[in-house]
Amino acid sequence: MKTELNLTCCEPVGAGVLDEASAVELAGLFKVLADPARLRLLSMVASVGTGEMCACDLVEPSGRSQPTVSHHMSVLVDAGLVTREKRGKWAWYRLVPERLTFLRDVLTL
Amino acid sequence: MKTELNLTCCEPVGAGVLDEASAVELAGLFKVLADPARLRLLSMVASVGTGEMCACDLVEPSGRSQPTVSHHMSVLVDAGLVTREKRGKWAWYRLVPERLTFLRDVLTL
DNA sequence: CCAATAGATCGATGATTGTCAATATGATTT
DNA sequence: AAATCATATTGACAATCATCGATCTATTGG
Secondary structure: OOOOOOOOOOOOHHHOOOOHHHHHHHHHHHHHHOOHHHHHHHHHHHOOOOOEEEHHHOHHHHOOOHHHHHHHHHHHHHOOOEEEEEEOOEEEEEEOHHHHHHHHHHOOO | OOOOOOOOOOOOOOOOOOOHHHHHHHHHHHHHHOOHHHHHHHHHHHOOOOOEEEHHHOHHHHOOOHHHHHHHHHHHHHOOOEEEEEEOOEEEEEEOHHHHHHHHHHOOO
16 A cells, blocks of 8 residues: 655644645654554664564564554554564564654644 | 543653553544644644634635534544634634643654 | 465454534524 | 524444454575
8 A cells, every 4th residue: 555655745733724735644644653553563663772673572562463563564664654674584673763853843833 | 522631641652662551542642633634723723823713714724514624623622732712603722732742742762 | 395484465344533414502683 | 582603513424444364475494
């Protein structure tokens, strides 16, 4: 599906009225955060000491099935919030801090 | 419906793994922002010069029907992002900046 | 090669939700 | 009190999506 999220859009919400196109794009990004499972997965990747997290260590603590976790991680990757690198049998995820910063900036007045 | 959103929860996402309850609560808040119509309505209220905005001035520019706008504004009010004050026949909305700040802080590492 | 393992994809399903037309509520005006 | 106006509520429907079991793909080790 891969909705190809744009990185360039969107003034802060207090900077003027959002046009429909930007609103759709931004809403799509917030939609990614609008799920408990994804928020938990994101926080796991964000707070791991080594900077990267193996998919194998996400399934059990998340309390979701393996296919569900895989699905959510794909959504996070497509949204640009994390990167996935496959090494051997394992998939390693890293946070993309700039993407969080971008979202923070949108919520500025 | 009024999901009674809590104001007290949630460390920054990078501060540790979110527990399920906090994740549900936070996701509920992001869900409010995960809709183009609501984002536009919020940006209209956020960027009005006088600080308050009449519901009557939201319907036509939002491109949605009056019931739909009323619905979305209720969602924004319930989420604590705006306040509603009824004066006479009109409903006036004001941004709650602290609520946006709260969300910004959650996205901090 | 073969078995085992990690992860991705597919298909189905139940729940949620954005939307509007119709109607209700409540305030103002004549 | 009747008519009008702004907004809220209700009911219904289509679309989206989180979830899981089953299966597929790819990599490793024997």
